[in-house]
Amino acid sequence: MLHRLAAERATGAFTRAGGTLFLVDGQIVHAESPAATGLEVLLTRGSVLSQARWDAALSRWGREGSVAHNLVARGHVPLGLLELCQRTALYDAAFFVLAPSGRLGRFRREVRDWLGAGVGVAPAAVESETARRLALLDRIWPDARIDVLPPASAVGAGRPPTVTDRQLRILQLADGTRTATDIARELGRPAFHTLVELRRLAAGGLVVPAGSGRMEEHVAEAVREGEQSAAVPPADGFAKPDVALLRRLMDALEAL
Incomplete structure (x- = not known):
């Protein structure tokens, strides 16, 4: 369906179990997933934008789908940084939307997103990147339970010698109650990048799926x-x- 929509240069919302892809003229301009780290977190956790200013922008310009334009026009966020964070959030959410689920998607024509991003990405490119990411995770550690079950640390106090600074922060949050998504949002990082580090930690025997x-x-x-x-x-x-x-x-x- 996604390939057909791209060929038709369709505009609307393509929804599956993992979330929604928003298309304009057949290009993916925005993506959302409850499992991903959204644009809001990427911008506000990095002290680029205050939470209050983000909430105000969403409330004022979200209905007309011009949040991105107004954030840049009013000097709240540099254009290059917004585009980088927007593209990161898009690929992060699309990974979960396009992941194999066995369920068909549905398309609602002319439904617009609230962000109003200017530059879209070809669905074929997003699909190819999703496939690459899935293959990468399987090469690291072919057990997807760590992606969905709350990870729990399998080591005691102290820092294992093979753990990087990035992995150490994840390991400290792996308490058997937080999911990978929770950890990613708390750190202000893309969810997929967190999955990569969790799989590496699992391959080293440092975390296990809780339960x-x-x-x-x-x-x-x-x-x-x-x-x-x-x-x-x-x-x-x-x-x-x-x-x-x-x-x-x-x-x-x-x-x-």
Whole structure:
């Protein structure tokens, strides 16, 4: 659908489970996802723009979709910096919007975003970058649970010798309650960059998905029960399926 919309030079909002891409004349000009670090955080956490000024700009110019233009025109944010943060936020959110989910998207024509960014990106370029990022994460550590389950530190007090300054701050926030998104927003960093560091920490055995051990125990227990049940077939020689056991096993696997 996204390729067709680009070919049609369509304008509107393309929404999937992970968020929304806003198109103008077939180009992606803005993206939003609850899992990503938004433009607001990138601008306000870096002391570039105060939260009060951001809120005022959104309230005053959000309805007409000219927040970006007015922030620059009034000297609140340099044009180059705004474009850099806007592009960073776009790719960050698009990663979650375009990630494989098995669900189709829907398109609402002529729906405009509140930002009003001037320069868009070709959907093919955004899709290619998303695929590159997915492949990078899998090369680092092929276990996506750390992306969605709150990471927990697997080391004691002190700084492991192999940890960088960037990783150390993430490790300090990995308390088993904050998700990767929470950590990224608290640090004012793109969510994808935080996922990269978390996967590196997981590959080094320094963080684990909170609760993953318990879920793996449930799966192992279900498998053991299945092996015990299959060891004693009924008189007709064919083991009858244990429906309740199969359901428990399926639930445990889906939780992983």
